[in-house]
Amino acid sequence: MKQNYIRPLDLKHGRVDMSHGSGGRAMAQLIDELFAPLLGNDYLAQGNDGSVMPLPDGPGRLVMATDAHVVSPLFFPGGDIGCLSVHGTINDVAVMGAKPLYLSASFILEEGFALADLKRIVESMAAAAKEAGVPVVTGDTKVVEQGKGDGVFISTTGVGWLPAGIELSGNRAAAGDAILVSGPIGDHGMAIMSQRESLAFESPIVSDTAALHGLVADLLASGVQVKVLRDPTRGGLGTTLNEIARQSGVGMMLQEARIPVQPAVAAACEFLGLDPLYCACEGRLIAIVAGEDKDKALAALQAHPQGTGAAIVGSVHEDPHHFVQMTTGFGGKRIVDWLTGEQLPRIC
Amino acid sequence: MKQNYIRPLDLKHGRVDMSHGSGGRAMAQLIDELFAPLLGNDYLAQGNDGSVMPLPDGPGRLVMATDAHVVSPLFFPGGDIGCLSVHGTINDVAVMGAKPLYLSASFILEEGFALADLKRIVESMAAAAKEAGVPVVTGDTKVVEQGKGDGVFISTTGVGWLPAGIELSGNRAAAGDAILVSGPIGDHGMAIMSQRESLAFESPIVSDTAALHGLVADLLASGVQVKVLRDPTRGGLGTTLNEIARQSGVGMMLQEARIPVQPAVAAACEFLGLDPLYCACEGRLIAIVAGEDKDKALAALQAHPQGTGAAIVGSVHEDPHHFVQMTTGFGGKRIVDWLTGEQLPRIC
Amino acid sequence: MKYVDEYRDGELAQGLAAAIAKEARPERRYHFMEFCGGHTHAISRYGVTDLLPANVRMIHGPGCPVCVLPIGRVDQAIRLALKHNVILCTYGDCLRVPASDGLSLLKAKARGGDIRMVYSSADALKLAQENPEKQVVFFAIGFETTTPPTAVAIKQAKAMGLKNFSVLCCHVLTPSAISNILESPEVRKLGTVPLDGFIGPAHVSTIIGSRPYEFFAEEYRKPVVIAGFEPLDVMQAIRMLVRQVNEGRAEVENEFSRAVSREGNLKAQNLVAEVFELRRAFEWRGLHTVPYSALRIRGGFAEFDAEQRFGEDYVSVPDHKACECGAILRGVKRPQDCKLFGTVCTPENPVGSCMVSSEGACAAHYTYGRFRELPA
Amino acid sequence: MKYVDEYRDGELAQGLAAAIAKEARPERRYHFMEFCGGHTHAISRYGVTDLLPANVRMIHGPGCPVCVLPIGRVDQAIRLALKHNVILCTYGDCLRVPASDGLSLLKAKARGGDIRMVYSSADALKLAQENPEKQVVFFAIGFETTTPPTAVAIKQAKAMGLKNFSVLCCHVLTPSAISNILESPEVRKLGTVPLDGFIGPAHVSTIIGSRPYEFFAEEYRKPVVIAGFEPLDVMQAIRMLVRQVNEGRAEVENEFSRAVSREGNLKAQNLVAEVFELRRAFEWRGLHTVPYSALRIRGGFAEFDAEQRFGEDYVSVPDHKACECGAILRGVKRPQDCKLFGTVCTPENPVGSCMVSSEGACAAHYTYGRFRELPA
Amino acid sequence: MCLAIPAKIVELLPDDQARIDLGGVRKEVSLALVEDVAVGDYVIIHVGYALTKLDPEEAAKTLALFAELDDEARAAAMAQA
Amino acid sequence: MCLAIPAKIVELLPDDQARIDLGGVRKEVSLALVEDVAVGDYVIIHVGYALTKLDPEEAAKTLALFAELDDEARAAAMAQA
């Protein structure tokens, strides 16, 4: 796999900085150079949002995915850390093609956190779990001293059931495939941004946070040859596509004009000098499907209430450099690179 | 289920304080009055360290358990947060009688944390996972700003496979059962204590942190009628037995003289005015077995290298108050109550 | 543990129990007050009550420094933490003592107060050295045992010229509390609290010696036996008290002679005298305002007196109406006589301070002994 | 978005591209420098290069405030944060600029520095009001566009009587940088940097107006077209430059007339003049020390000058030996001419400042354009 | 860094502040650097300050210039597209 | 709160400090409140300070007292156990 960063991590004197959690190349490097080699096993090496493992019994396989949620602020337009922590993990199970079954939740509470806020968060979590039909079956709670946490962190883990025959993975994209997104990008990231103390702006933007397993099930049921599914969270569409391009060893070409972006998100990006391609979604799906099936895939997505804004945004081709490129709305061409550093505050 | 706390949580003006994470009654109340009713489902209601759920296919069931690890200091005699986070979750799966299969790990890193320390921790985690034969198959990493975390928090989730026929639960203890522990108690809690800046003392105490699924497997294989298994972590033996007494609706009688405590642990407790009954273990097993099988159970535990220090420490009887009582080494009787507030610093 | 384990021996306990049972006259009742929380704790923790005959009853006294701390003192500490933003250091047990407005130091900490548990006054001093930009206040509570270490810390702070260290001094005096109980109407006039003798303090006495108790023995004709905090010490002291009662004696006897002399620790006494002086009056929980019953920091060390430095005066606050801590601390009532015991008031949500420390009568009874009242 | 979307229209772009292709004479090459990073960014972000004929080449100029910031200035800011424990506020792009000892503001933050990203100088002021116990320093960088907001903040701080707010002033002047390039041996004597004209700043010009460029057009016989930062603005400016070259003219033309006048914003100019005065000299990365090329805070506002308040003097630090930022900023080299480009130096691990901001020539080329050099 | 964007004044606020709108996003900015702005005006916003008013007539003129292509160029453009 | 415990002095340290041992646990304590202690002595430790030396002879005497039961009491004890 081609490395997109050159200087190795300084494991002697280096320190964690904010960029290591940004979803960009610095984070990928931390995983590739520290976590993966040490914990190394075939499941982790799949490099997907969820891992697929066999069970002692039967042909069905287990999918397992985990996410730590450290979003700030805890409550944001369209959601809060509670429902987000349910959606974020269900989606990582769902994009493997699995049916999400069960969730676990571990809470790290900061001393002094208001119980009323905790209650709102757990209520939201419960409602999200109920709506998704995926119960939180086990949990844990720890309390840390004030100044050693930030209100509440929630780590959720999801397990799902993957029937025989479904094989999705970030390394299955191939030349000729089409790239789709299920709706406008960047809403979640911008909903969070609008609440940042130092940036605060008023906008109609609400987070797109949602559980996607229903949409995924419909897409899979449509008979389309699906190669890769992924939710463009931290790092946004741009970084997520770069991850897939690297995993699959391919290049991609996007059409900027076809990428759906809500006007308010585009406007907020202009204000802040940001690029919607790197703004997180928490309820959007990237689907890479066989080129011949792209219209069928689009129709399947658009038929679902969560996919009405779906679009075909690009295609996959051969490229030894694994570049994700884009024809700009202006008519030129450019690279869509990995996110550098920290474009966004903590959003998931 | 009898409530051992009377005043309801103040969900309007109350705040999280350190006692809510201590493993004692305040934490039980937070779970019973906030988490459980909101997230309510039959699996969570099992009230065990891990939950048992069916799978779409076959007679085998899934066990899932999660723990947030926020131990301070991160490195302590006999271990570190890395191996602890593997053992702690494996044990919660194992005490359900299941074979632990896979782990997930979510890391919350504090900006500024030394990469060299992170590497040591992940190495230790990897070694523990390898020794236990339970791979970390998926993970997540987030970074929070300095002063909003504490070096590193690790939440792990484990899944295990529970063959048909094994039914262990905290609500299965019955009058006449015997209570065993697999070795001396309180080592982990005291190993942590000895490192606390304000208490620091020198001692030969090392944490007992270890994965117990091998010991559990041997005990189950011995043919003993096992009712309940649990690892006495936060809150120690005293609190864990109270949890089980409440779940099962029984009383217990311990023999203080039979409870194994290492001399150095006893001495450190004297110094600090603590009770070893409330000091955490991270590699000890509580086993509640049919009274008639107690010697067989003791033999099975003692035959395993992790159980050489095992002992029969008490028995279960009927008691509408669900008191855990103890005949003191001195000859009197007393209650062994739930832990109140925070006896220990963050230990798991 | 040498000098510890021998004093907890279960077999010797059986022997002592038999001796007490034999010596206690069946026709009469014996009421002894253990002054100290340390004894209360030992009695509960080891189940000593089970080894005593039914006609020997122990009454818990006011010797728990946490229990006698009035609400207003904790309020003062909380104000220092929340209003003056000091680093407030204190011994662990103080953290949960209920204060005004539903607060406690623990809850004040959850509201942002920088409140630290320390093991020693020396740790508080160290915190002051390590945090030169912050004011560090040591919330000093305790009887004569705990006062000398505070004196040492203040002297060291002065020697080091520390400008950010001070002490909220709440040190109190054992003999004043004993006098107060013996002078109380219930004991002296009404006789509603029968009191046949005292178990005298263990560690307090290592400092003040046994001599101060001689006055009580003589003046009030009450036997006093100074005893160690191990359960065999307590039983032996009970046996000695039974004997004194039986023999009509009222003397000071010293069961804890391995650590307590008649004179006490003169070096410690001198240090305390150098740094502290008597307060004219001090409010105790349960005993109200007791004259000359506590210490304050002498003028020469005024800069280390947190009350002076921050101008946070003590404001008296009445206890919860239904809380019987006061009566319990005077030996007039037992925990189970309080309507709130075990229902509204539990160790998790203590209403009164006696439910906080495991040396408090209510907490000790709740945590270790409440099975005795309940039908099986 | 009105006044935005119209200037990004792809169809109009095709028309302009065709017009440029037609007007550019095939027998000659055109070399234009876009002075501003804003233009550099627009060219890369929208792929403008793909719409230009091969004989029209754009040269990136030194108009990126992050790129021209010398290492020593970032060092100064880091010392304020780590040594003086101030809250150091700065615009986002500064955080990753490499400084001495392998540090950057981001890494200094990870080492405990209280470093905050702000959107506006007004936010820094607010932080000072909200943290009266801390010193707040605003690390002010930028050209004439960004200077007036800093002036407003300093005037407000004075009006409010703030005692904990100051500014590390690194504001620099556009005309000085242009002079410096035009006076450079490569342009003036050696002719190794062919320069047929300038695209003049968009937002800087809203403040200073178009008049300052008239000197360059006259004195150096270089055409200047002031252009907006939208891609059609850039293309139109290129077309206008091609025409001037073809017609042998060297004038100041204003493509950005919707926002730029000849005089500029007099109110802003007056505010700047009131608060700031010329520095005798200032070190720029790449251009070395340039006389009268930057501003410092006037004596009347000295208390708000962080350099004076903390006595942290500027210490010049040489760039990384192999880094070609200097030559790139002078238009002498291109990013791909640097040996470190894309190997040792990447946006994650920038060696020079041109790899930091997306307006920097190296970062823009790496992030948006490096596919052009590689075999497919 | 000289990032700035034209936005419409939708409300004048006390203390020389105004609320502006850009594609549905609203934000409070300072008018300390400009004079005589009214609701409905477009201003160029940079780091929370309006730098200057935008002249609608000049904007229209510039747009018109973009389209001012001779026939040959237009034909070339068509061929290319 | 008056929690204190006898421990053995195993090392005298500068600044009036000593290292004590209790059942294998060692800790540094202050000797500021006591005089003439030597390695091997037992002292009673409270909040990090030695309060007093422990007298081994008196300790032995007290222990002996505990066991000083007359035959009748001993018999009763046996019956009870």
Ligand code: SF4
């Ligand atoms: S039970 Fe509680 S309220 Fe009642 S006397 Fe004891 S401490 Fe006070």
Ligand code: SF4
């Ligand atoms: S690639 Fe890096 S090292 Fe080379 S000139 Fe650009 S910034 Fe400097």
Ligand SMILES: [Mg+2]
């Ligand atoms: Mg995940």
Ligand SMILES: [Mg+2]
């Ligand atoms: Mg996710």
Ligand SMILES: [Mg+2]
């Ligand atoms: Mg994902």
Ligand SMILES: [Mg+2]
């Ligand atoms: Mg747990």
Ligand SMILES: [Mg+2]
């Ligand atoms: Mg915080």
Ligand SMILES: [Mg+2]
């Ligand atoms: Mg668990």
Ligand SMILES: [Mg+2]
């Ligand atoms: Mg566990």
Ligand SMILES: [Mg+2]
């Ligand atoms: Mg457990």
Ligand SMILES: [Mg+2]
């Ligand atoms: Mg993740």
Ligand SMILES: [Mg+2]
């Ligand atoms: Mg910290």
